[in-house]
Amino acid sequence: MDSDSALKVGRHLVIPPGELEWRFSASGGPGGQHANTANTRVELVFDVAGSAVLGPRQRARLLERLGPSVRVVVVDERSQLRNRQIALERLAERLTDALRVDPSRRPTVPTRASRERRLRAKQLRSARKVDRRTPPPEA
Numbered sequence: 001m002d003s004d005s006a007l008k009v010g011r012h013l014v015i016p017p018g019e020l021e022w023r024f025s026a027s028g029g030p031g032g033q034h035a036n037t038a039n040t041r042v043e044l045v046f047d048v049a050g051s052a053v054l055g056p057r058q059r060a061r062l063l064e065r066l067g068p069s070v071r072v073v074v075v076d077e078r079s080q081l082r083n084r085q086i087a088l089e090r091l092a093e094r095l096t097d098a099l100r101v102d103p104s105r106r107p108t109v110p111t112r113a114s115r116e117r118r119l120r121a122k123q124l125r126s127a128r129k130v131d132r133r134t135p136p137p138e139a
Helices: 032-037 056-066 080-099 112-132
Strands: 007-009 013-015 020-025 041-047 069-074
Touching: 007 080, 020 080, 041 080, 056 080, 069 080
Parallel strands: none
Antiparallel strands: 007 013, 020 041, 041 069
């Protein structure tokens, strides 16, 4: 996935590179001179509220679940190119998860056999507990 190409999110959404804002900075941590000179930390921002490619339902769902902008920060690799690829993958994953529509649950009724199994198990448990009791003192 190239950082200059469009970002494909699911089957119905393609985000053009112009709607993605990139920022680069020096990554903290070990790495010697390389870490002090290379801007390998990648920050990718997608403006949900101002996007022209989102449909009204997609925009509403993303605003509700992620807010007005989505920000991904990657400092995993020493290479800026690899961090860019990871950032694009993570952004696509977050947008895909937020756009997923969960099917509504249809209520079900327990079967007769399952009700009978439940009641039989309760009777067995009750009988086991009765057997554990100490017998009353004989008078």
